Amino acid sequence: MNYLxxxxxxxxxxxxxxxxxxxxxxMSVATVNVVLRYPFKVPWRGAYEVVGFLGAIVIAFALGxxxxxxxxxxxDILTEKFPKKVxxxxxxxxxxxxxxxxxIVSWQVFVWxxxxxxxxxxxxxxxxxxxxxxxxxxxxxTIFSFTLLVDFLNIFKSKEKQT
Amino acid sequence: xxxxxxxxxxANFPPAPTxxxxxxxxxxxxxxxxxxxxxxxxxxxxxxxxxxxxxFEGVISGTADIGCLAMSxxxxxxxxxxxxxxxxxxxxxxxASLALYDLxxxxxxxxxxxxxxxxxxxxxxxxxxTKTSVKSLKDLKGMELRxxxxxxxxxxxxxxxxxxxxxxxxxxALQKGVVKGHVSSMEVLKDFNYAAYTANTTMTNLWVVTFSxxxxxxxxxxxxxxxxxxxxxxxKEWALWTGNYVDNHVLEALKWSKEKYNLQMFELPxxxxxxxxxxxxxxxxxxxxxxxxxxxxxxxxxxxxxALKEKYEKQYK
Amino acid sequence: MDGPIVGVYGIIFMFIVLFLLRIPVGFTMALxxxxxxxxxxxxxxxxxxxGTDMWNIFSNYGLTVIPMFILVGEFAHYGGYNNTLxxxxxxxxxxxxxxxxxxxxxxxxxxxxxSGSNTATAATMSSVALPEMKKYNYHPMLSAGSVVAGxxxxxxxxxxxxxxxxxxxxxxxxxxxxFGNVIPSAILTILIAATVVYICYRHPDWGPKGPKSTxxxxxxxxxxxxxxxxxxxxxxVALFTGVVTxxxxxxxxxxIGLIICLLRxxxxxxxxxxxxxxxxxxxxxxxxxxxxATIFGRFLAVTRLPFEAAEWISALALPNWMLLWAILLCYxxxxxxxxALAFLLISLPIFYPIVVKLGYxxxxxxxxxxITTTMGAIMPPIGICCYVVAGMAKDxxxxxxxxxxxxxxxxxxIANILLMLSPYWTVLVLSNLVR
Ligand code: NA
Ligand code: NA
Numbered sequence: 001m002n003y004l005x006x007x008x009x010x011x012x013x014x015x016x017x018x019x020x021x022x023x024x025x026x027m028s029v030a031t032v033n034v035v036l037r038y039p040f041k042v043p044w045r046g047a048y049e050v051v052g053f054l055g056a057i058v059i060a061f062a063l064g065x066x067x068x069x070x071x072x073x074x075x076d077i078l079t080e081k082f083p084k085k086v087x088x089x090x091x092x093x094x095x096x097x098x099x100x101x102x103x104i105v106s107w108q109v110f111v112w113x114x115x116x117x118x119x120x121x122x123x124x125x126x127x128x129x130x131x132x133x134x135x136x137x138x139x140x141x142t143i144f145s146f147t148l149l150v151d152f153l154n155i156f157k158s159k160e161k162q163t
Numbered sequence: 164x165x166x167x168x169x170x171x172x173x174a175n176f177p178p179a180p181t182x183x184x185x186x187x188x189x190x191x192x193x194x195x196x197x198x199x200x201x202x203x204x205x206x207x208x209x210x211x212x213x214x215x216x217x218x219f220e221g222v223i224s225g226t227a228d229i230g231c232l233a234m235s236x237x238x239x240x241x242x243x244x245x246x247x248x249x250x251x252x253x254x255x256x257x258x259a260s261l262a263l264y265d266l267x268x269x270x271x272x273x274x275x276x277x278x279x280x281x282x283x284x285x286x287x288x289x290x291x292x293t294k295t296s297v298k299s300l301k302d303l304k305g306m307e308l309r310x311x312x313x314x315x316x317x318x319x320x321x322x323x324x325x326x327x328x329x330x331x332x333x334x335x336a337l338q339k340g341v342v343k344g345h346v347s348s349m350e351v352l353k354d355f356n357y358a359a360y361t362a363n364t365t366m367t368n369l370w371v372v373t374f375s376x377x378x379x380x381x382x383x384x385x386x387x388x389x390x391x392x393x394x395x396x397x398x399k400e401w402a403l404w405t406g407n408y409v410d411n412h413v414l415e416a417l418k419w420s421k422e423k424y425n426l427q428m429f430e431l432p433x434x435x436x437x438x439x440x441x442x443x444x445x446x447x448x449x450x451x452x453x454x455x456x457x458x459x460x461x462x463x464x465x466x467x468x469x470a471l472k473e474k475y476e477k478q479y480k
Numbered sequence: 481m482d483g484p485i486v487g488v489y490g491i492i493f494m495f496i497v498l499f500l501l502r503i504p505v506g507f508t509m510a511l512x513x514x515x516x517x518x519x520x521x522x523x524x525x526x527x528x529x530x531g532t533d534m535w536n537i538f539s540n541y542g543l544t545v546i547p548m549f550i551l552v553g554e555f556a557h558y559g560g561y562n563n564t565l566x567x568x569x570x571x572x573x574x575x576x577x578x579x580x581x582x583x584x585x586x587x588x589x590x591x592x593x594x595s596g597s598n599t600a601t602a603a604t605m606s607s608v609a610l611p612e613m614k615k616y617n618y619h620p621m622l623s624a625g626s627v628v629a630g631x632x633x634x635x636x637x638x639x640x641x642x643x644x645x646x647x648x649x650x651x652x653x654x655x656x657x658x659f660g661n662v663i664p665s666a667i668l669t670i671l672i673a674a675t676v677v678y679i680c681y682r683h684p685d686w687g688p689k690g691p692k693s694t695x696x697x698x699x700x701x702x703x704x705x706x707x708x709x710x711x712x713x714x715x716x717v718a719l720f721t722g723v724v725t726x727x728x729x730x731x732x733x734x735x736i737g738l739i740i741c742l743l744r745x746x747x748x749x750x751x752x753x754x755x756x757x758x759x760x761x762x763x764x765x766x767x768x769x770x771x772x773a774t775i776f777g778r779f780l781a782v783t784r785l786p787f788e789a790a791e792w793i794s795a796l797a798l799p800n801w802m803l804l805w806a807i808l809l810c811y812x813x814x815x816x817x818x819x820a821l822a823f824l825l826i827s828l829p830i831f832y833p834i835v836v837k838l839g840y841x842x843x844x845x846x847x848x849x850x851i852t853t854t855m856g857a858i859m860p861p862i863g864i865c866c867y868v869v870a871g872m873a874k875d876x877x878x879x880x881x882x883x884x885x886x887x888x889x890x891x892x893x894i895a896n897i898l899l900m901l902s903p904y905w906t907v908l909v910l911s912n913l914v915r
Pocket of ligand 1: 525591592595596597633634635636637639640
């Protein structure tokens, strides 16, 4: 169990670094395109597409880490009044459901990537293959689901510790 | 009709007033009438149910029973209809729609094997709409023009600077001069009020955007024979209806723009008109190469497109 | 069971899951939306939908404006510019009763001028303002409430995500929308500040007085804020002259902000890293809510509930102004039922054509809708700004944050009434300056 958590942490760290790189690259591409277009009149036609793809990577790679930090907003107006034990069970149910749900999402994004790959569709302007970016998003969801699974397993762990 | 036994959902992506949605509403009325109220069609315009990117998949998986998709915006995915996207110079949506229809009928491409084609049509030919007049290719040289990403090379070969940007950024970019004009079918002059920014047009008939309306196969198979017949009978009829409607709509838009914004219309000199096909030939050659590489008779497809173009342009002058 | 009623049950079910299961807001909406589409059209359709919708939202060019505007805010935050802004306004307003809360509102307004998002404003301002107000024994209801209300200015004052979304959907000029927004923003800021004064009058012990600064100290604090003002000027000029699109303006201002921070040696390596990380996680949080709302919206669309509701409203035999209020009421209910920005995404394609048909000016309507929408961001039970503030201030419970925010609701309604009294003097007089 402990090493599962370590692997998870390691993967989330790597994705965080890559995501940060992507957000800075996104900023640079959009900024450079302004500079190229305005003073130099040589806009890079593909900028719009690349910015969109980078944006996808930024968000997808942040998924696991954001979950790790428990940043996603939970409405606990009612549940905060429940006993701690009940809430832990509810958390368990919540992690269990979302682990499965986002595993399905990851799978379906992957399926979508496969479809794009097989159909031979390319991006509008650069005419480049973009299914690898879709696979990146799918991978982000995989790690996200994995993180939720680790959170789910942790609930049992802390219970064992208490008793 | 209260006693409708069959419900069909029909998804479309552009806003409700645009021509793909107008034809959708009209088709709905016609189908409901011809089936005597047996069929009720529910329409979902403006990407409320499916958007241009997931329209095809959405219909295959049954999110909507029927969907309208712009094939041109998914390059590589519809290699046969891509022939009609090539800059062969269609002069009307009518001719282009019927040519597209016949082409797809003839080749029955495998990319459509998972759906039932309800109809096919195109937008009217794309022309130059610019802030300052373009009377010759010289005027076009170095001019920044907004184009759909798929058509960027066409403008580049004519000497302009193509800028691919989302449709949503176009009015802003035109207004502020980030681009000096745009290239698309001309109903946008009125529909999106673009005539306010670009009061000059140059007739070049560069390309058309191809659309198909497709139905989920299982849904189609589940329909009774009489309903199938009504829909089948309307397939080609509707290609013509839509082409006809949108061609007239362009004329209306031009008239409106002339009255409201004193729209000026130009033609290129005859010598340049003859020059354009030569400038664009490399793109068509590239298509033939691509199609051949994909195992299609590319050469023959393009030959058919030219033949159909000639046939229908003569028929619907 | 069939038709719009399924949508109603879906909303009820979504609430049950939301309140009882401790699943985050965005996930709940995605999950219930997924189950709903499965129920109405089948599993195959629902599976296809979540895969493609997630990809489409994540790779949407228009939405990349969100991480970019958050990034510039984070650079300003870790570069210490937010403290500077707070310090400067505090020197000017700190010695009045509730002065720190008014300072917070003003600092939020200033920060909103560089940040396009209310969540980014809420996140940064709670880390700056809440500790200060705690230091001076401010009541949590006042301190959290003022941050929450102030943060809504994040979308009210340009640059603004709501105005950008509105422009994307309606094809209206972003420049016109941003300039038409100046007076409405000022009105709302003043009304929110006035609410603080009112709260302090009703509860004198909630916001005790701070120390008084000399005029010399006050003027001396101003140059510190100059960098921020320059950055603001650059963004506004760029948008005004139309050299750039919204995403590019946001990206360029991030780049310029980073350069300014580096030149002034204000940003440490650690601060730089934190800026990136915070941008990632706040963007992720916002995107997941947008994604959830989109998927839930698809489900509502398949049930045709929004269409029927909108058709029902537009078919009401009401005078135009009452119809407009009916639509705004719908936005308020929508803001209660779901995230306000998400509701805007769903409802705009339905209501916008009606409003235009009624003859209202689209630029003016954009402002009215922005005020109503940003109000939704603090309306319980789904008010994203309140969640962010409660998430940042672990010692203030979410219920207190929501209650603190409720005091400010009348400001938004009064602001809208003022806009309706004179569309010309509140909006068009400035928006007409932009060609
Ligand atoms: Na703002
Ligand atoms: Na709300």
